[in-house]
Amino acid sequence: MERTRRNILKLFGITALGVGAKPVLNAFAQEQGHPAEPEVRRGEKALTAKQWAMVIDTRQFHSAHDLEPIIEACHLAHNVPAFENKDHEIKWIWETEYQHAFPNKTTRFLNESVEHRPFLVLCNHCENPPCCRVCPTKATFKRESDGIVLMDFHRCIGCRFCMVGCPYGSRSFNFRDPRPGIAEQNDQFPTRMKGVVEKCNFCAERLAVGELPYCVKASKGAIKFGDLYDPESEVRQLLKENYTIRRKQALGTEPAVYYIV
């Protein structure tokens, strides 16, 4: 072939066409005979929300006796051990007094009904959780999909920074193997091991199968659970109709557990 300008330009054109067609051919090649890949997905019944929140109507609780079944339901289901030594205590949800739950909202001569009322406290699943900021291994994290502050026990190194970071004392450390302290093991749920921190998980395992948390179920309607950012949700209705308070709100952690007093 003669080396004329015309022929060289033709050659360039054909080369450019070939180079351009290659990715297209590759794409076609992949389409065919492609083996099915295994897939992971969310269950069909799973409940979803932008930020799960809880409203506790404390007016419905009169004595520690009213809270017992709620605490029991949670601790039994999650294999939370009971130890007599207070230093080894593990708690996910527990009872306290008004002045301890709301130290900066208390007053002198508090009215008697509030002063003697039992308050349920648990992890607040803050929208701005300080525990997650301090965790060096990202073992505790705020789940983007539904705002639950969760623990990945596999990754927890037991440094306890999160326990210092949490202003609510919501976290407990396993100073000893928890298994001897578990009276009845629930074999559907794992236990923890010595050396990890644990806390309430807003029953993430139940939400995944379309059920509400154990405490909500055991509360006979005194605790409501729902999406904080859905204006139609039950919790939002309650927040609209009742005056509610949150624990240590001034710290800016934005707790997602609200109390009607």
Add this chain to the structure above:
Amino acid sequence: MNDKKWIIAGIVVFVAIFAFPLWYNMGKAAPAPELKLTEKAKAAKQCVMPTEYMRAEHMQLLDVWRHNVVRNTKREFVNTEGKTFNMSLSNTCLDCHANKADFCDKCHNYASVSPYCWDCHLDRSKENG
């Protein structure tokens, strides 16, 4: 080179002692363990993925499961045949392989690995008999 015979004898003795573990254990390699399957596992014929894959890659599979359950709110696994499984070590794996001592431990001991799954996850085989 007057000490040649001593040096050579010394080297031979040294090599013999140094290689002691090799020649002492020669021909005595422990046989690979035979896995026992439960009736339920036999009936199912195939695990969540083909046997070959499971044998070699079950730890990677479990790692993917763990990550998706704990962090991504995804708890269902759909295998290449379209079957759906709940991604749970205690509730799915051990439901079929209810003989942890004969299934998991045997191989792990042989391979001298000690995974710490069971520090937290419950071995349900104890109650299943």
